[in-house]
Amino acid sequence: xxxxxxxxxxxxxxxxxxxxxxxxxxxxxxxxxxxxxxxxxxxxxxxxxxxxxxxxxxxxxxxxxxxxxxxxxxxxxxxxxxxxxxxxxxxxxxxxxxxxxxxxxxxxxxxxxxxxxxxxxxxxxxxxxxxxxxxxxxxxxxxxxxxxxxxxxxxxxxxxxxxxxxxxxxxxxxxxxxxxxxxxxxxxxxxxxxxxxxxxxxxxxxxxxxxxxxxxxxxxxxxxxxxxxxxxxxxxxxxxxxxxxxxxxxxxxxxxxxxxxxxxxxxxxxxxxxxxxxxxxxxxxxxxxxxxxxxxxxxxxxxxxxxxxxxxxxxxxxxxxxxxxxxxxxxxxxxxxxxxxxxxxxxxxxxxxxxxxxxxxxxxxxxxxxxxxxxxxxxxxxxxxxxxxxxxxxxxxxxxxxxxxxxxxxxxxxxxxxxxxx
Numbered sequence: 021x022x023x024x025x026x027x028x029x030x031x032x033x034x035x036x037x038x039x040x041x042x043x044x045x046x047x048x049x050x051x052x053x054x055x056x057x058x059x060x061x062x063x064x065x066x067x068x069x070x071x072x073x074x075x076x077x078x079x080x081x082x083x084x085x086x087x088x089x090x091x092x093x094x095x096x097x098x099x100x101x102x103x104x105x106x107x108x109x110x111x112x113x114x115x116x117x118x119x120x121x122x123x124x125x126x127x128x129x130x131x132x133x134x135x136x137x138x139x140x141x142x143x144x145x146x147x148x149x150x151x152x153x154x155x156x157x158x159x160x161x162x163x164x165x166x167x168x169x170x171x172x173x174x175x176x177x178x179x180x181x182x183x184x185x186x187x188x189x190x191x192x193x194x195x196x197x198x199x200x201x202x203x204x205x206x207x208x209x210x211x212x213x214x215x216x217x218x219x220x221x222x223x224x225x226x227x228x229x230x231x232x233x234x235x236x237x238x239x240x241x242x243x244x245x246x247x248x249x250x251x252x253x254x255x256x257x258x259x260x261x262x263x264x265x266x267x268x269x270x271x272x273x274x275x276x277x278x279x280x281x282x283x284x285x286x287x288x289x290x291x292x293x294x295x296x297x298x299x300x301x302x303x304x305x306x307x308x309x310x311x312x313x314x315x316x317x318x319x320x321x322x323x324x325x326x327x328x329x330x331x332x333x334x335x336x337x338x339x340x341x342x343x344x345x346x347x348x349x350x351x352x353x354x355x356x357x358x359x360x361x362x363x364x365x366x367x368x369x370x371x372x373x374x375x376x377x378x379x380x381x382x383x384x385x386x387x388x389x390x391x392x393x394x395x396x397x398x399x400x401x402x403x404x405x406x407x408x409x410x411x412x413x414x415x416x417x418x419x420x421x422x423x424x425x426x427x428x429x430x431x432x433x434x435x436x437x438x439x440x441x442x
Contacts, residue, residue, distance in 0.1 A: 028057035035152035053181035106194035116184035251429040309396035316389030
């Protein structure tokens with residue numbers, strides 16, 4: 021039976037090395053997993069291996085100083101986008117499922133890296149793993165895009181010996197998250213274009229057409245109607261002080277950003293947002309869908325419920341709902357139910373409360389949340405469809421009122437002049 025020389029990481033993150041007898045590399049990796057170790061390097065001793073098995077990459081140790089240098093250099097090259105990160109994690113998971121050790125999987129992904137920033141991230145991960153770190157520790161040291169959720173799932177995968185399974189779940193989760201963001205952005209695209217086009221049209225009418233029409237009325241003895249005086253005053257102000265208008269818009273945007281940086285103001289805004297018809301339902305459904313899928317995936321990966329709840333809290337994107345999750349975490353620590361504080365808040369749909377309550381009682385909370393996520397995704401799609409169907413008519417009506425007022429300001433003085441002449 022061939023003998024393999026290996027380097028691995030234990031569940032506690034300790035680096036271990038030695039030799040193991042196995043028929044092939046895949047069996048050696050499975051044997052190490054059964055002992056609670058994740059292989060980072062695996063090579064046949066004396067270059068001999070069973071027939072049909074490819075040669076492994078030889079072990080290459082790096083001094084700690086050199087490893088740190090690579091990490092610092094790679095940090096300066098930027099990071100990966102969310103979609104790119106999902107593909108990167110999926111490629112590593114696929115290589116691990118094929119029986120490659122972790123370091124060989126990383127090297128295989130590095131050879132087909134699509135960008136310099138991806139190569140930089142892989143170089144950092146390999147250097148830290150070769151220095152004795154676990155994959156989760158190496159990702160944590162790099163920082164973005166490896167957030168708490170990703171690091172937590174990597175740590176759970178290594179601890180359970182199911183790293184390839186957990187990484188595939190993580191890639192699916194990131195893909196779903198990206199798909200939801202694209203759906204929301206796509207749904208808001210048409211209303212945004214409609215607002216911009218109508219606003220530009222009104223600005224052109226007020227700035228260029230109205231002044232020329234009013235020039236024909238100069239010298240006349242009639243008094244301009246009130247709508248005409250309002251529009252004329254606005255057009256004169258916009259023509260003379262356009263720079264002030266732009267400055268005011270910039271100051272308003274900066275003031276809004278500064279206000280949103282205040283926790284109590286952001287909390288109150290998010291509470292109000294949840295009460296707005298249609299839009300509030302959309303915000304709630306998007307947050308609940310993300311919460312359900314993320315929590316179910318984290319728990320299925322072996323992360324304890326408290327840690328999973330805390331990690332999931334930061335994915336909601338709404339401070340009012342995040343506050344409820346803080347209460348949930350406190351209830352769990354006290355040995356109480358998860359569903360009770362969520363039900364009292366009124367922010368979460370009753371069906372989710374029932375699923376969580378039943379999942380707690382049956383001990384299948386992770387499975388039921390993952391299954392329910394599909395239903396909430398469909399509910400989010402329905403909310404998006406309703407929102408995109410309801411918003412354009414509202415915008416059109418508001419803009420029609422404004423345009424009608426502008427047209428009225430042009431017609432009224434003409435009618436007054438015609439009446440005076442008659």
